[in-house]
Amino acid sequence: MKTIKNILAVVLITGMLFNCSNDDDMPTGPTGPNFTGTFAQQDQMGRPAVNTVFVSSSSKDDFNITVPSNQNAAFQAMFQANLEALSPAYANPGDMNALGLDSAAFTGLLATDVLNVSLDGTTTFFDGTNVLTGRALADDVITVELLLIFGGEDFTENPGLSNDNVDANDKPFLSSFPYLAAPW
């Protein structure tokens, strides 16, 4: 109940500030749009396809409302079981992917679903050199993930499973803001 009380306090303060405001330059008129209220989490996402691939059906909603700092404790074991079911070689002792991560280490990385982003270097999911330093629009993230799941220690295993052979978007991206292509 303590949290709820805190929320109510914030709401009340927010409401008071709005009531006290007498600015005429609010964007949509003297009263301005209403931005009060509390907002509760519905969905979240860090890295692509993590919830889709590694979280069991019955836990997908829970995963979306578990803060990242608690995800490893809550979900790493499930991630590992699902990875080893999907790609059985990972169940063999010592089996690793091309990042040198075994089943426990790889799922330990993935279970905390945040995107790691460099502020002083190349930003890419994987470009052959840099790994997990961001996610650019053109990054072939699915093939990278398939390679890490099925491709074994040197990306040569299960070639039929480790590349979907769709390597680029269906429209070219823009070179400047807003970067995404116009809709169809």
Place this chain on the structure above:
Amino acid sequence: MKNFKHLLGISSLVVAGIILLSADHIDAPAVQGSTSDITDFYAFEGKDNHNMVFVANVQGLLSPSATADAAFDENVMIEFNIDNNGDNIEDLVIQVIQRNKKMYFVGPIVPNQTGLVSTLSPNFSKDGTSVKITPYGEEPIIGKSQNGISVFAGPRDDPFFFDFAQFGKILNPNDPATSFNNPGTDTFAGTNVLSVVIEVPKELLGNSDSINTWVETKLKQ
């Protein structure tokens, strides 16, 4: 890594889980098909390398004929979370919400509280920047703030690409497929999403060399 398909019989839960759509499209029952369903999240260096770009896409798999009527939900706040000290707890947030066909952006700011429940900045509309949501079929409308932030909101081509249909066949024990096709077929070709794009000077993200970042949708209670 052999016998992939043979083991599928004992991993039906995994298979059932995967035969939902991908990157984060339709990832979970509670948000599937709703206005708070995040489809994708990107973070990359801008054309100006002093800037970082964040992209959140929602409401995926829009056909061209359905795109003009698709709209951001006034009750769904999109929140970009930025951890700049490595504990996976947000130190800064960028909050985004629609009002009257305009998108309002505030941040990066220190949130009132971290975690699953949020309130908006008290001076939300004054502290941030706003931009008219770009209507379907029109050139992108770009909002700019005095501190170097650019913002956009509106329909875009879904930038995600994946032969998801073939992946589903591979995982289906009743389907003879055992590998991807070459060339593959992009399941997301020809579909649109509703996009929010914000470009921020890196100096507004803190002093660290890297960040951990994720995006959330939060529904007004």
